[in-house]
Amino acid sequence: MKKFTRETGIGAVMMLDNVDTDQIIPGHMMMKVGTQGFGDGLFANWRYKADGSNNPDFVLNRPPFDEALFLVAGHNFGCGSSREHAVWAIRDFGIRAIIAPSFGAIFMRNCYNNGLLPLVLPEEEVAALSKALTEQGAEMSIDLEDMRVVSPDGRVTGFTLSDIDRQRLLGGLDQIGVTLLRDDKIEEYQRLDHLRRPWVYDVPG
């Protein structure tokens, strides 16, 4: 998992509410077993015309946004299907963080599991950032160590994030390896729980 510390680059704006994971990657673009190489499927139904050529009106097709590092979006971004392909597609396209007033819950977990920062900012801050990106220049930065966003007009906004999620992104940690270190706790839980709720563990058939 790629580490996230301090990133500076292009911010693309997609100010719509409820952008669902079916839009982020449509079903037919995820028909490949694996977790890599989904960048071409990102927003496929919006990004390509029926003949497969690029739709020049779509933001991520227009330079410099075709090299965006950040995406600024509306409420409830990533709602809908749990498909982790949505996060893999965003990551493989090169985007490192999404900034929105709220996210779909499963999508958010999937982001942390793949080194992508789902950054929640208040609606007014998101609106101000999107305005600055539209009117004053496309470059912005996010510093995860100091927990601040610098908008194109130089405005600095602080944010908060749970320490665990932050450390995971900073360190690019393999969570399963970390959890396996606590296997004695899991063992002990199951031993006691088996006495209390035997039907959970003694599965018929």
Added chain:
Amino acid sequence: MQHSMPRTLFEKIWDDHVVDELGNGLCLIHIDRHFLHELSGSAALMNLDKAARKVRNRELTFATLDHVLETTPGRGMATRIPGGNDFLREMTARVVAHEIRFFDLDDPRQGIVHVIAPELGVVLPGMTFICGDSHTCTVGAVGAFAWGVGSSDSEHALATQVVIASRPKTMRVNLEGALRDGVTAKDVILALIGRYGVDGGSGYAVEFAGSVVDDMQMSGRFTLCNMAVEFGGRTGLIAPDETTFAYLKAGEFSPKGGAWDAAVSYWRMLPSDPNAVYDLELTLDCSTLDPQVTWGITPEQVGGLRDPVPVHARRTTSVGRASYARAIEYSGVTPNMPVLGLPIDGAFIGSCTNSRLDDLRAAAAILKGRKVASGVKAICTPGSTSVKRAAEAEGIDLIFVAAGFEWRESGCSLCASGSAGGESFAFGGRVIASTNRNFEDRMGTSVKAHLASPQTVAASAVLGRIADVRELEAAG
């Protein structure tokens, strides 16, 4: 452990499953049951194998095929969708290698995971249950904490039997009043989402309660909890009662004999204590609801069948207005026009929302002796192979077929268009469906999908336009 504080159903289940606290409100939560399907499960197993890790508790893990598998009669382990065969093959090879219980193509227990998990007694009250699928919340209707995860959390649970989770806030939705004729669980949940929005339940474990729920069969309770995710909830759940126990008793994996009795006594302690406090309580008077139908591209864009398309965006910010304008344009509707009467090209009854035996019975009662309007492609996909067999034993398949519906094998089918069998409704068409998502292009390129109950779908199929079942009944 003794708890002096009154607790909600959700809090009791949560407290029962905390293995360790990690700080910042995050916990390691034990997973009692984990279900895999080929679309997300194959990647989870592939990564597990790449890291040379084992399935920690394979006896707590189950798998089936539903998302990619064809639903056409006579199907096999090949699908028309490019790349689809790899999912079926990879999934099969890996679950077999890990000796995970697997309900495959020819297994009479095969079906949509959220339909078969409770049908088989895999999920039980008081349990934690995950699956790599957002509608896992469906099975919270038995009184479980069930939620959808991505492939990486699924892989985490395969390796460790725990996942990392933060405790959601608790919400109780009191559904009160007697439902009018023709109004179903689907209409109730759509109305709730319409009232409070697709993020109305965001951050909450949503418990459905009240007289409407008490009187409801399990099929309706599953429909309510199914769409908890469309309400933005982390999960939906319903306190277990006699209806729940009677439903679960025959399940193949439900406890038997003395173990059943012990389990039931435990389950009876799960409902919220009388003075338990929820972070939020909402009440919806259901007695005045009409059958609901969506008009847009998100489930909150919904109204009673006789309501017009709203004139204003629900959120009046510039983003809210842009989103509303996009929905109007995509859906080919105009503000203030009636949705009732819009001509349709397709009708679909199926999906984890509404494909249980009760749903098929209700639709069949409407279709009996009637015909689907010409030009309407109508498809019914039972939620599980066992639902299909039970329906056939009652002659329900014959009614559907005589009316002009295709009668399919069980699976996600056209609800997961783009994956299941690679099928879609025709470009740009208008479709009414008993599913849960009216997202852009979900049921086919530029297809406009209207969500409704199986009854409304059946009546609309017959009339060839979005219709109120009550007008059909009045016409005889």
